[in-house]
Amino acid sequence: xxxxxxxxxxxxxxxxxxxxxxxxxxxxxxxxxxxxxxxxxxxxxxxxxxxxxxxxxxxxxxxxxxxxxxxxxxxxxxxxxxxxxxxxxx
Numbered sequence: 110x111x112x113x114x115x116x117x118x119x120x121x122x123x124x125x126x127x128x129x130x131x132x133x134x135x136x137x138x139x140x141x142x143x144x145x146x147x148x149x150x151x152x153x154x155x156x157x158x159x160x161x162x163x164x165x166x167x168x169x170x171x172x173x174x175x176x177x178x179x180x181x182x183x184x185x186x187x188x189x190x191x192x193x194x195x196x197x198x199x
Contacts, residue, residue, distance in 0.1 A: 171181040
C-alpha cells in the first residue's frame with residue numbers, strides 16, 4: 110500500500126481497524142499460546158483506564174515526568190523482586 114495522498118475520515122479509520130481485527134484469530138477460542146492473558150472484565154477495565162491515561166505520553170521520557178517516572182521505577186522494582194534480582198538489577 111502506498112502512503113495515501115490525503116487523510117482518511119474517522120469512520121474510514123474505524124472501518125479499516127474493524128477489518129484488520131476481523132482477520133485476527135479469536136484469543137478466547139484459540140489454543141495458540143500468545144503471551145496475552147485475557148483476564149477478567151475488571152482487568153480489561155483497568156488496562157483501558159491506564160492506557161487512556163498514558164497513551165499520549167512518551168515512555169522514553171519517564172525520567173522527566175515525576176509521576177510517570179515513579180510508576181516506571183515501581184514496575185521495575187516489582188519485576189526485579191518477582192524474578193529475585195539482586196542489587197543493581199533494575
